[in-house]
Amino acid sequence: xxxxxxxxxxxxxxxxxxxEARDESDFARDTKGEVLHVAVGKDDEPVGFVSVWEPDAxxxxxxxxSGSRQRGIGKVLLNTLRARLPMPWRLKCLRANDGALAFYxxxxxxxxxxxxxxxxxxxxxxxxxx
Numbered sequence: 001x002x003x004x005x006x007x008x009x010x011x012x013x014x015x016x017x018x019x020e021a022r023d024e025s026d027f028a029r030d031t032k033g034e035v036l037h038v039a040v041g042k043d044d045e046p047v048g049f050v051s052v053w054e055p056d057a058x059x060x061x062x063x064x065x066s067g068s069r070q071r072g073i074g075k076v077l078l079n080t081l082r083a084r085l086p087m088p089w090r091l092k093c094l095r096a097n098d099g100a101l102a103f104y105x106x107x108x109x110x111x112x113x114x115x116x117x118x119x120x121x122x123x124x125x126x127x128x129x130x
Contacts, residue, residue: 003038003049006049006064007030007031007049009065010063010066011025016094016096016098017097017119018118018120021118030060030061031051033053034053034060034061035051036051036052037049037050037052037077037081037084039073041068046065047065047068048063048064048073049063050077050080052081056090057085057087057088057089058089059089059090062091074103075107078107087127087128087129088127088128089127090125090127091104092122092123092125093122093125094122095114095120095122096120104125107127108127109127110127111124
């Protein structure tokens with residue numbers, strides 16, 4: 001499955017993620033009960049996805065295929081949620097994931113709390129209507 005490959009490859013490339021977490025990645029388990037929104041490229045192949053736990057408006061995963069990054073796909077994926085998911089939205093982002101934190105802050109997300117989990121320190125971010 002193309003989405004599973006994007007998930008697996010993205011997590012394998014995530015050198016900031018503890019190796020145990022990379023090794024234990026399981027797409028079906030980690031997205032169970034969530035709604036997935038998919039971005040498709042010109043070849044009709046998935047280039048990214050966002051996975052949402054709708055009852056809490058919680059964005060659990062946002063991944064873009066490595067060859068398709070820095071092209072606005074993450075922003076498009078988040079924008080598709082506007083008509084489907086009431087704000088505010090929340091997510092957790094590991095502090096070691098500098099690229100993701102910079103992306104979310106550039107999109108108007110704000111840190112509302114923080115903590116330390118089994119994968120390390122994280123920030124809880126929230127997005128309100130612009």
